[in-house]
Amino acid sequence: MAGSRKFWLGMALGALAGGVISLFDKATRHSVKEDFKKVSGSVTYIVKHPDEFIGEVKETVNKVRTTVEQVSEDVSFIAEKVEEIKDVPPQVAGIVHETKEVFGNMAQAEEDKNKQ
Numbered sequence: 001m002a003g004s005r006k007f008w009l010g011m012a013l014g015a016l017a018g019g020v021i022s023l024f025d026k027a028t029r030h031s032v033k034e035d036f037k038k039v040s041g042s043v044t045y046i047v048k049h050p051d052e053f054i055g056e057v058k059e060t061v062n063k064v065r066t067t068v069e070q071v072s073e074d075v076s077f078i079a080e081k082v083e084e085i086k087d088v089p090p091q092v093a094g095i096v097h098e099t100k101e102v103f104g105n106m107a108q109a110e111e112d113k114n115k116q
Helices: 001-020 026-048 050-086 090-113
Strands: none
Touching: 026 050
16 A cells, blocks of 8 residues: 555656646746636636536536437437338339339430430
8 A cells, every 4th residue: 555655646746847847838837827817717707606607517417418318319210210121021122123213214215315
């Protein structure tokens, strides 16, 4: 257990040292400063208006739930239609194929007629 603690302490100190070293770059310092301002502003707003934040989270969760339910229903509908298509007898498929050929031949004949 003591070895594990040393490991995590070393990780934390290494991360801290890496963060401090990265702040030697001016652009990085500026970027971190701007990010900190944004985050602290958001946190301050949430602390001052927790009910509004909770309401927004609930609304987002409800939207996600509704979307997931709708997608689930759509997938079920599609799966049902696929099963129905599988049940189409080969004779019907043959009739559809023959009809398609007839319409194709009719269209070809019409094109040939228009070319003359």
